[in-house]
Amino acid sequence: xxxxxxxxxxxxxxxxxxxxxRARTFPVVLGLSLLGYAVNIFLFASGGLTRNSAxxxxxxxxxxxxxxxxxxxxxxIVIGFGMTAFLVVLALRALRDLGDDRVDGGGEE
Amino acid sequence: xxxLLLLPVLIPLIAGGTLLLTGRWGRGTDRIISIVSTIxxxxxxxxxxxxxxxxxxxxxxxxxWPTPYGIVLVLDRLSALMLxxxxxxxxxxxxxxxxxxxxxxxxxxxLFQMQLLGINGAFxxxxxxxxxxxxxxxxxxxxxxxxxxxxxxxxxxxLHLVVLxxxxxxxxxxxxGAIYAATGTLNLADLAVKVAATGTEQQLLLKAGGLLLxxxxxxxxxxxxxxxxxxxxxxxxxxxxxxxxxIMTKVGVYAILRMQGLVFGPEAGPVASLLTPWxxxxxxxxxVIATLGVLASRELRRLLAHLVVLSAGTLILTLGLGSPDxxxxxxxxxxxxxxxxxxxxxxxxxxxxxxxxxxxxLTLEQPVxxxxxxxxxxxxxxxxxxxxxxxxxxxxxxxxxxxxxEHPIGAWVFAVVLVSGLLVVVALSRAGSAIFWxxxxxxxxxxxxxxxxxxxxxxxxxxxxxLMIGAGATTSYTRAAALQLDDQLAYVSAVLENRVIVxxxxxxxxx
Numbered sequence: 187x188x189x190x191x192x193x194x195x196x197x198x199x200x201x202x203x204x205x206x207x208r209a210r211t212f213p214v215v216l217g218l219s220l221l222g223y224a225v226n227i228f229l230f231a232s233g234g235l236t237r238n239s240a241x242x243x244x245x246x247x248x249x250x251x252x253x254x255x256x257x258x259x260x261x262x263i264v265i266g267f268g269m270t271a272f273l274v275v276l277a278l279r280a281l282r283d284l285g286d287d288r289v290d291g292g293g294e295e
Numbered sequence: 296x297x298x299l300l301l302l303p304v305l306i307p308l309i310a311g312g313t314l315l316l317t318g319r320w321g322r323g324t325d326r327i328i329s330i331v332s333t334i335x336x337x338x339x340x341x342x343x344x345x346x347x348x349x350x351x352x353x354x355x356x357x358x359x360w361p362t363p364y365g366i367v368l369v370l371d372r373l374s375a376l377m378l379x380x381x382x383x384x385x386x387x388x389x390x391x392x393x394x395x396x397x398x399x400x401x402x403x404x405x406l407f408q409m410q411l412l413g414i415n416g417a418f419x420x421x422x423x424x425x426x427x428x429x430x431x432x433x434x435x436x437x438x439x440x441x442x443x444x445x446x447x448x449x450x451x452x453x454l455h456l457v458v459l460x461x462x463x464x465x466x467x468x469x470x471x472g473a474i475y476a477a478t479g480t481l482n483l484a485d486l487a488v489k490v491a492a493t494g495t496e497q498q499l500l501l502k503a504g505g506l507l508l509x510x511x512x513x514x515x516x517x518x519x520x521x522x523x524x525x526x527x528x529x530x531x532x533x534x535x536x537x538x539x540x541x542i543m544t545k546v547g548v549y550a551i552l553r554m555q556g557l558v559f560g561p562e563a564g565p566v567a568s569l570l571t572p573w574x575x576x577x578x579x580x581x582x583v584i585a586t587l588g589v590l591a592s593r594e595l596r597r598l599l600a601h602l603v604v605l606s607a608g609t610l611i612l613t614l615g616l617g618s619p620d621x622x623x624x625x626x627x628x629x630x631x632x633x634x635x636x637x638x639x640x641x642x643x644x645x646x647x648x649x650x651x652x653x654x655x656x657l658t659l660e661q662p663v664x665x666x667x668x669x670x671x672x673x674x675x676x677x678x679x680x681x682x683x684x685x686x687x688x689x690x691x692x693x694x695x696x697x698x699x700x701e702h703p704i705g706a707w708v709f710a711v712v713l714v715s716g717l718l719v720v721v722a723l724s725r726a727g728s729a730i731f732w733x734x735x736x737x738x739x740x741x742x743x744x745x746x747x748x749x750x751x752x753x754x755x756x757x758x759x760x761x762l763m764i765g766a767g768a769t770t771s772y773t774r775a776a777a778l779q780l781d782d783q784l785a786y787v788s789a790v791l792e793n794r795v796i797v798x799x800x801x802x803x804x805x806x
Contacts, residue, residue: 276453
C-alpha cells in the first residue's frame with residue numbers, strides 16, 4: 187500500500203509541476219488543484235497507514251488510526267478550496283484586463 | 296489576565312465580522328469601526344508588551360485543551376515586540392487610507408482587519424499547523440489588498456503573487472507532513488523537546504521538513520532566489536496596503552527566527568543548527584541582488600520595494616550570525632526598517648499624487664506641489680533607511696556590524712553591508728534629486744492630498760528618530776528578547792509544564 191500511495195503522490199505532483207510550468211492560467215489552476223490533492227494525500231499518510239481499522243476510534247480496537255492528520259487534511263482542503271476559487275476569479279479578471287491568459291501577463295509594463 | 300492574549304486575534308476578527316455586516320451602510324461607518332478596532336488593538340498590544348517585558352512567557356490554551364493536543368498562543372518578548380510594530384504600522388496606514396485610498400475598491404477595511412488578524416495570529420501562535428492557517432489568512436487578505444483598486448499592473452503582479460504563494464502553501468503542508476511523520480507533534484514547544492530525540496530513521500525526514508520550511512519562509516520573506524515576486528507586487532499596490540505589507544516580509548523572518556531559535560536550536564541533537572548555516576549566504580546574496588534592484592529602479596515605489604527586500608536580506612544575514620547579540624541587533628534593525636519602509640511607501644504615494652501623470656517615475660520631469668514638506672520628509676526617510684547618522688538606521692547598522700566582528704566570515708558581512716549601504720545612498724540621492732530638483736519648466740499641479748496623510752507619513756518616518764532617542768531602552772528590550780529566545784528551556788517549560796489540569800470534574804486554569 188505504501189508503494190501504491192507513493193507512486194500516486196509522485197505522479198500527481200509531477201503532473202502538477204508540468205501543468206504549473208505551462209504558465210497559462212487555466213493549466214496553472216488545474217496544476218495547483220492537483221498539487222493540492224497530492225499534498226493532502228501526503229498529509230494523510232504522515233500519520234502512518236493503517237488497514238482494516240475504524241475510521242476514528244472504536245472501543246477495544248488496538249490498531250487505531252491517527253486522527254490528527256485527518257483534521258489537518260480537512261483544514262487544508264477547505265483552505266485550498268477557497269484559494270482555488272479566488273485564483274479562478276483572479277484569472278478571469280486578468281484575462282479581461284490584460285487580454286491574455288499567460289501567467290506572466292505578456293511582458294512588463 | 297491570560298484571556299488578554301486572545302484579543303490581538305479576536306479584535307480584528309470581530310471588527311472584520313462587523314464590517315461585513317455593516318458594509319452597505321456607507322457614510323464612513325466602516326472607517327470608524329476600523330479605526331476604533333485598530334486603536335483598541337494597539338492599546339491591548341501595549342498592555343501585553345508591558346507584561347511580556349517582565350520576562351514572563353504567557354501561554355493561552357485555546358479551549359482549555361491540554362498542551363500537546365490543543366492549540367496554544369504564546370507571548371514572549373519577541374512576539375510582543377512584533378505585535379506592537381504591526382499595530383503601529385497598521386494605525387498609521389489606516390489614518391493614511393481614510394482620505395480616499397480606501398474608496399478606490401470595495402471592502403478595504405474588512406481586508407485590512409483580516410490582514411491584521413493573520414499577522415497577529417502568526418506572531419502569537421505556538422503551533423506549526425496553526426501558523427500555516429494564520430499564514431493563509433494573512434495571504435488571502437494580502438492578495439485582495441494588493442489588488443485593491445484594480446488596474447493592469449496590479450492584476451499582473453497579483454497573479455504572480457497568488458500562484459507563487461499557493462505553491463508555497465503546498466510546500467508548507469508537505470513540510471508539516473514530514474515533520475509530523477518524523478516527530479508525531481506540531482506543537483512548537485513539544486517539537487523542541489522531541490526533535491532532540493529523533494531516531495536515525497526519522498532524521499532525514501525531519502531535516503527535509505525543516506529545510507522545506509526554510510524555503511517557504513524564505514518565499515514569504517522574499518529572499519533570493521524565491522523573492523522576485525515582491526517588487527512588482529509592492530510597487531503596484533495602493534499606498535496603505537504597501538505600507539502594511541512592510542511588515543509581511545518580517546512575518547517570514549520572524550517564522551525563520553522562531554524555528555531557528557526554538558526547534559532547530561543548537562541543542563536540538565541530530566538537527567541542531569539545521570537552518571543557521573543557510574541564512575548567512577542567503578542573506579548576503581539577497582542583499583547584493585536587492586542593491587542592484589535599488590540601483591536599477593526607474594520608479595520610486597519599485598525602488599522602495601527593492602529596499603524592503605534589502606532589509607529582509609540584511610535581517611536574515613544577521614540571524615545567520617547566530618549569536619544573541621546578532622539577534623538583538625536584527626530586531627532593532629527590523630523596527631527601524633519596517634517603520635521607515637512603511638513611511639516611505641506612504642511618502643511615495645504623496646509624491647505620486649502631487650505629480651499628476653508623472654506619478655513616482657524618476658525619469659519624467661514634474662515638480663511636486665509641496666516641495667519643502669515632501670523634500671524634507673524624503674530626506675529624513677532616506678537617512679533612516681540608508682543607515683546614516685543621526686537616525687536609528689545608523690545605530691542599527693552599527694550594532695549589526697559590531698555583532699559580526701567575531702564571526703569567521705564577518706569580513707564579508709562588513710563588505711556587503713557597507714557597500715550596499717553606500718549604493719543605497721547613491722540611489723536615494725539620485726531619486727531625491729530627480730524628483731525634487733530636476734523639475735524642468737513644468738507647472739506645479741494642485742495637490743489632492745490632505746494634512747492627515749502627511750501627518751501619518753511623517754509619524755512613521757519620524758519613528759526612526761524616536762527609536763534613536765529611545766535607543767537605550769529599545770536595545771535593552773531587544774537584547775532581553777534575544778536572550779529569552781536563546782533560552783529554549785524557558786519557552787518549553789512555560790508551554791508544557793503549565794499543563795491544564797483536569798481533576799475530578801473541576802477545571803483549574805493555572806497551576
